[in-house]
């Protein structure tokens with residue numbers, strides 16, 4: 043969904059700021075995913091792992107996974123954004139990377155099948171149901187899928203504020219409909235059910251609900267716009283372009299603001 047928009051936003055807005063990771067939600071989520079994988083592979087005598095990171099971004103996961111384990115990792119990745127891949131290549135110089143879409147993952151690295159496939163913060167862009175059969179196809183027998191993904195239970199305070207009368211008056215009456223712009227699963231239960239329906243066994247799962255605090259509008263924009271978390275919403279409302287008077291009003295009436303995200307983190311294994 044919205045592929046060209048996503049590509050432009052990552053190439054032109056988000057890539058140079060992504061690794062700043064304000065509020066540390068990406069780093070903390072990926073740490074949890076790495077811990078799950080260490081626990082999963084811990085008892086096994088795995089030495090070499092071929093890993094395909096779909097929506098590899100700036101390579102944070104692959105770099106962290108390699109730092110935290112002794113596996114001999116053969117890293118592969120695809121991403122819509124060339125700029126994100128450029129940054130990933132600095133961190134993971136042996137990354138075999140292609141600019142491409144998850145929807146066409148079968149077109150890349152043909153002949154390879156993987157021990158581990160990761161989709162981290164990608165299920166907002168490509169529905170889990172569309173990814174599952176393709177990922178199954180690209181995994182070795184007993185291969186592992188590591189999923190990290192925001193759910194619809196996240197950012198409830200931001201959505202409530204965005205749909206308040208005052209904000210709608212300031213921004214031309216538009217309503218913020220999260221579901222129009224991202225396709226996150228409803229909750230962990232939906233993630234687990236979808237995986238089981240597509241021939242996966244759940245090995246580990248948790249919900250991570252990081253708390254967020256925005257002292258003022260600039261802190262909110264650092265996270266939501268430049269950091270990539272709510273870039274389509276911010277652009278659709280024109281928040282990133284608002285005039286000094288509107289900023290001052292927002293700082294007085296909306297901030298400081300607390301919110302939280304809701305992130306499903308799962309390790310699943312291909313069965314059958």
Ligand SMILES: C[S@@+](CC[C@H](N)C(=O)[O-])C[C@H]1O[C@@H](n2cnc3c(N)ncnc32)[C@H](O)[C@@H]1O
Pocket residue numbers: 045048049052068072096097098099100101102103120121122123126142143144145161162163164167168270
């Ligand atoms: C929130 S970032 C996550 C990056 C990385 N997985 C991480 O956890 O840090 C989402 C990434 O997915 C990429 N992306 C979005 N839609 C995609 C698609 N349809 N196919 C491939 N990559 C996509 C974006 O370009 C971006 O780099």
